[in-house]
Amino acid sequence: MSEVPTVEPPSEPTPPYQTKLSIESEPTEAGAHASAPAPESDRPVPSGAFQLQANPAALAKFAFGSAITIATVMVFQEVPALIASTSDFAHLLIRMVGLWLSAYLLFAVSVWAMFLVGGIVGGGILFDQEGIRLWRFGKKTLWRDVKAIGLDEHPVFSAFFFLRPNAQRIVFYVERRKKGKPPVLAGQVIPSFSFSQAEFGSLFGHACQRTFGFIPDSPKLYAFDQSALPDLRASHDKGFKKRILFTLIIAFGFVMVVGRTAGTNYFYNEGNARFARQDYEGARKAYVVATQINPVFPRAWDQLARSEFRLGRVADAKKHWERALQLRPDLVEAKSALANIAVRQADFYLARALLRKCVALQPRYLPGYMNLADLEIRTGNPRAAERSLRFVVKQEPNNLKAHQLFARAKLKEDDIVAARKILDNLPQPSTEAERQFGILVRAEYETQAGNFSTAAKLFDDLERAHQTSFEFYLERGKFNFRSGDNALALKDFNKAQELRPKDVWPAIYLAEMALVEKRDGDFADRMGNIINANVQDPAGLAYAAKLLMRSQKKDQAVDVVMRALQLDPYNEAAHDAVKSIMPGEQTSDD
Amino acid sequence: MTNELQRESAVRRWGKVLLSILYVVLLACVMAWLTGLLMGVIDAVRTTGTRSATVWFPYFDPTPVAQEPFRRYAAGTVPGMVEDLIQWNNMYFRGYTRFGSGLGFVIGAVYAATTFKFSRPGDRLPAVCVAGLISGARSMLMIASAPISAIAGGVICAVVAAGLAKVYAHDTRVPRMPLMDFNQR
Numbered sequence: 081m082s083e084v085p086t087v088e089p090p091s092e093p094t095p096p097y098q099t100k101l102s103i104e105s106e107p108t109e110a111g112a113h114a115s116a117p118a119p120e121s122d123r124p125v126p127s128g129a130f131q132l133q134a135n136p137a138a139l140a141k142f143a144f145g146s147a148i149t150i151a152t153v154m155v156f157q158e159v160p161a162l163i164a165s166t167s168d169f170a171h172l173l174i175r176m177v178g179l180w181l182s183a184y185l186l187f188a189v190s191v192w193a194m195f196l197v198g199g200i201v202g203g204g205i206l207f208d209q210e211g212i213r214l215w216r217f218g219k220k221t222l223w224r225d226v227k228a229i230g231l232d233e234h235p236v237f238s239a240f241f242f243l244r245p246n247a248q249r250i251v252f253y254v255e256r257r258k259k260g261k262p263p264v265l266a267g268q269v270i271p272s273f274s275f276s277q278a279e280f281g282s283l284f285g286h287a288c289q290r291t292f293g294f295i296p297d298s299p300k301l302y303a304f305d306q307s308a309l310p311d312l313r314a315s316h317d318k319g320f321k322k323r324i325l326f327t328l329i330i331a332f333g334f335v336m337v338v339g340r341t342a343g344t345n346y347f348y349n350e351g352n353a354r355f356a357r358q359d360y361e362g363a364r365k366a367y368v369v370a371t372q373i374n375p376v377f378p379r380a381w382d383q384l385a386r387s388e389f390r391l392g393r394v395a396d397a398k399k400h401w402e403r404a405l406q407l408r409p410d411l412v413e414a415k416s417a418l419a420n421i422a423v424r425q426a427d428f429y430l431a432r433a434l435l436r437k438c439v440a441l442q443p444r445y446l447p448g449y450m451n452l453a454d455l456e457i458r459t460g461n462p463r464a465a466e467r468s469l470r471f472v473v474k475q476e477p478n479n480l481k482a483h484q485l486f487a488r489a490k491l492k493e494d495d496i497v498a499a500r501k502i503l504d505n506l507p508q509p510s511t512e513a514e515r516q517f518g519i520l521v522r523a524e525y526e527t528q529a530g531n532f533s534t535a536a537k538l539f540d541d542l543e544r545a546h547q548t549s550f551e552f553y554l555e556r557g558k559f560n561f562r563s564g565d566n567a568l569a570l571k572d573f574n575k576a577q578e579l580r581p582k583d584v585w586p587a588i589y590l591a592e593m594a595l596v597e598k599r600d601g602d603f604a605d606r607m608g609n610i611i612n613a614n615v616q617d618p619a620g621l622a623y624a625a626k627l628l629m630r631s632q633k634k635d636q637a638v639d640v641v642m643r644a645l646q647l648d649p650y651n652e653a654a655h656d657a658v659k660s661i662m663p664g665e666q667t668s669d670d
Numbered sequence: 671m672t673n674e675l676q677r678e679s680a681v682r683r684w685g686k687v688l689l690s691i692l693y694v695v696l697l698a699c700v701m702a703w704l705t706g707l708l709m710g711v712i713d714a715v716r717t718t719g720t721r722s723a724t725v726w727f728p729y730f731d732p733t734p735v736a737q738e739p740f741r742r743y744a745a746g747t748v749p750g751m752v753e754d755l756i757q758w759n760n761m762y763f764r765g766y767t768r769f770g771s772g773l774g775f776v777i778g779a780v781y782a783a784t785t786f787k788f789s790r791p792g793d794r795l796p797a798v799c800v801a802g803l804i805s806g807a808r809s810m811l812m813i814a815s816a817p818i819s820a821i822a823g824g825v826i827c828a829v830v831a832a833g834l835a836k837v838y839a840h841d842t843r844v845p846r847m848p849l850m851d852f853n854q855r
Contacts, residue, residue, distance in 0.1 A: 130847040171719030178716025182709070182766075189773060193780075200834050203841050216841075282850040295850065 129208035132283055134199030134274040140192050142273035146241040147188035154183045157338045161345030164353055199274065205283065207290065212252075214270060221254050226291045227265055228253040228304030228312045231284050248272040250284050251319070253304070253312055265308060265315040344374040351383055360390040378408035385417065394421060412438040412445050419451055424550075426582040428459050428616050429647070446472050446479070453485050460619025460653025462492040478507045480514050484521045491521075491528055499525050516545060520555060527559040535559050550579040557589060566593055584610060584620035592627055603631060611640060618644040622657035629661050637661050683793060686786075690797035694782040698804050701778025702771040706763050709770025743817060752807075752817035760815070772808050779804040783831075791839040795832055802831025 155176055162179070166172045203216030211222040230251045238246040252268040272280045285295045292303050304312050351366030367384035370377065385400035398421050404414040415434045422431035432455055438448035449468040456465035466489050472482040483506050490499035503525055509515040519538050526535035539556045542548070557572030570593065577586035591606035610624050621644035628637035641661055644654035743750040763771040783801035788794050806827020807820040814820075 129844050131841065131844040132847045133841065166719055168719070174718045175716050178712050178714070178718070182712045182716055185708075185712070185773075189777065193776075197834070200838050200841075203837070206844060207847075278849050279847070282847060285850040286847060 129206065130286070131204050131206045132275065132279060133204035134195065134202070135276050135279060136196060136199075138274060138276050138279075139195040139199065142241075142243065143192035143195060144188045145243050147184050147191065148242045149240055150187045151180050151184035153334075153338060154187075155180045157342040158345060160342050161349045164346055164349035195274070205270065207286065209290075212287065212290075214268065221252060221268060223290045225255050226252050226287075227255050227308035228302065229284070229287055229291060230302040230304075230316075231300055233300075243273070245277060248280065250280075250287065252287070253308070253315055255308075265311045267315060267319045340373055344370050344377055344380065347373065348377070348380050348383070351380075351387070355383065355387060358390075360387045363387045364391065376407055378404040378411050378414070381407065382411060382414050382417075385414070389417065389421075394424070397421070410441050412442045412448060415441075416445075416448050416451050419455070423455060423458065424580060424583075426580070426584065426616055428455065428618075431455050432459075444475070446475060446482075450479075450482055450485065453482075453489070457485065457489050457492055458619065459617055459648065460492075460622060460651050461648075462489040463652055465489045480507050480509055481517065483507065484514075484518055487521055487525065491524055494528075496525070496529050500529070516542065520551060523559065524555055527555070527562055532559070532563040536563075550576050550583065553579065554585055554589075557586070561589065561593060566597065569593060584613070584615045584617050584624075588620055588624055588627070591624070595627055595631055600631075607631075607636075611636070615643075616647060618648040618651040619653040621647070622651065622653040625657045626660060634661065683789070686788065687793050687796050690783075690786040690788070690794070691800050693786055694779050694797050694800050694804070697782035698775045698778035698801075700774075701781075702763070702774035705774030705777070706767040706771035709773070710765070710767040712770075713766030749817040749821065752820055756811065756815060756817060756820065759811070769812075772812060775808040776805040791835075794835055798831045798835040799828040802828035805831070 158179055159172075159176065162172055162175055166175060201216070205215070206213045211220045211225075213220045228251075230253070232249050232251065234247045234249070238244070241247075249272060250270045252270075253265040254268055255263045256266045257263045270283070275283065288303050289295050292305075294303075296303070347366045347370035351363045351370060354360075354363035354366060364384060364387040367380050367387060370380040371384055374380065381400050381404035385397040385404065388394075388400065389397035398418065401414040401418050401421075404411050405418070408414075415438045419431040419434035419438070422428070422434065432452070435448055435452040435455060438445055439452065442448065449472050453465040453468040453472070456462065456468070466486065469482050469486045469489065472479055473486070476482070483502055487499045487502040487506075490496075490502065503522055506518060509518055519542055523535045523538035523542070526532070526538060536559070539552075539559060542552055553572045553576035557569045557576060560566070560569035560572060570590070573586040573590050573593075576583070577590075580586075587606060587610055591603055591610065594600075594603040594606055607624065607628060610620075615621055621640050625637040625641035625644065628634075628640060638661060641654055641657045644651060644657065648654065743753050745751075745754070759771070760768065779801035783794070783797045786794070786797055803824040807824030809827070810820045810823025
């Protein structure tokens, strides 16, 4: 430090546009500026003022270096989840590489982009004869208030984030005065990762020159005012302790977040693996742990509810699907499942609203269309169901359930030939549930076609396989009723009513049996109960109206069919009933 | 003679502006294709050996594509046109390639808008706005795949990008800090 050279500002402003992000990168053309108004860059700037913008290459170096560490940590937190879903070590290794690459690129590019935008918004460092401003919205620090300047290296931080050369920071110790209190030294920090090494070293040199009037031979030193030494030591120690505390908090938080994510992912994937093996109790336990570790993970709540539903714990399932929707209101899987429960509770209005929301939120969510089609078939809109099913079949030509529902819709329209054609060309079932549902639909067809012996065989098959759901009892009851075995039909309808007390269909068929057996008092009682109940099923009401018409109670029939139309003004079954009750009447559907 | 030169330079100037817009769109598309491909390969690696493994080239994602996409807006309207673009994007870039292509669109557009050379700061504005529009609309698709939100995101981002370009032009009027060579001292 024998000689103190000075750096003179250039006589003409240096073309500031040398970085990649610069606005002007070419010398101006001769004619272009002749008549144009002076651009903003030609306006005078304060004398001796310089600026230092963030260097995109330096930012990229930091982003891509730190991404190595972050991607590695992220991959390690995913490993437990990968173990649960990978069969062998070689695949695990390949998947880890893929995951690492994906995390690395994602993190590096996002961080770099954020730094670039932040650099432009922050506006870089600006200094002049008076002082230095560290960013656009910062207050200018006057050189005369700077009591010390130091340059620290951070080898541990640099090693952790793969930074070469080591990360540095310039600390300005600035005297701060508060009323009634002795002045204190406060540190203001400029980290090196936004700038190239040459830029950062030069910044330090310029700061020393402006503050203490000399340019250091090396960028590695502490320059300070002798009078500020005791305060400087205290401020430096305080800053060091703060940094250690901050690092510990960050590290602790990081470990907690990483550990929590790893635990959640492991138990969630473990649950998925068990669910796929149809071990629903095991899956439920795994999902419970996942939701305990991370109570705001909607997918885990959704899968927990699904396992509970498969175990027959419908109330718990409903509660947990509602929890999933609280956390993520657009989770269509949970909405669709709640619609399914609403159908079981004969709340068709809610079910339709939920399913319509599902397909509006996710126009390609095929299970939503299928459930909507199923609902439309149940509530007497088979042609509307067909529209949804056509869309599904177009996307997935081999979707067996869609074809089976299509056949059911045709049966509801009494188009037995079309139903048979569909049932004869069904794709092969891939699961037991699909096979059983196929048998049920086939049995419905055989009943409607009058092939009672074949239908009886199919119902026996289902009973032997313990597929004795509400639908099974209802359809077998209809079969027994049609084939003339009213005693068995009565048992089946009673059983169906026991399984779903709110569903109106068993009560309607029991009333129809009373009508056929000419038990007028019993028929009147049963119909009275149906009329007085808060029935939400327009198809059920339309059918009840037809029964009332058959028993010569036209006024009551008209009232009931009007209720059906109030529930669903475009209901196909209700409009059919209107045509049969009031033959000359025009409905809004015509 | 001077006027003739000025007219010529004005033509050249506006030609460059149009060229810069074309450059932004083209580079965004090329980068989208490249990063989409890259992310598709990465996805195939990271899902290898699993039940939901990605199918290798040419289709990275085995999810069936809708033959007749669901429409909300009539064809010929602005939202309808944006919806068509979204449908095209969703059909062409499937699975993880879609995310990769999104990154590519943004990176390509921003890079192109910031590297094209101009004689006046104001000339960059159209290219910056187009880059902002592409980046904002595509970024918004990562949140909601709907035309209105994409248009809103694009317009907001274009305005922000224009503002940032203006701010940057203002900042760079101050001379850059001269470098010191410590090794020579």
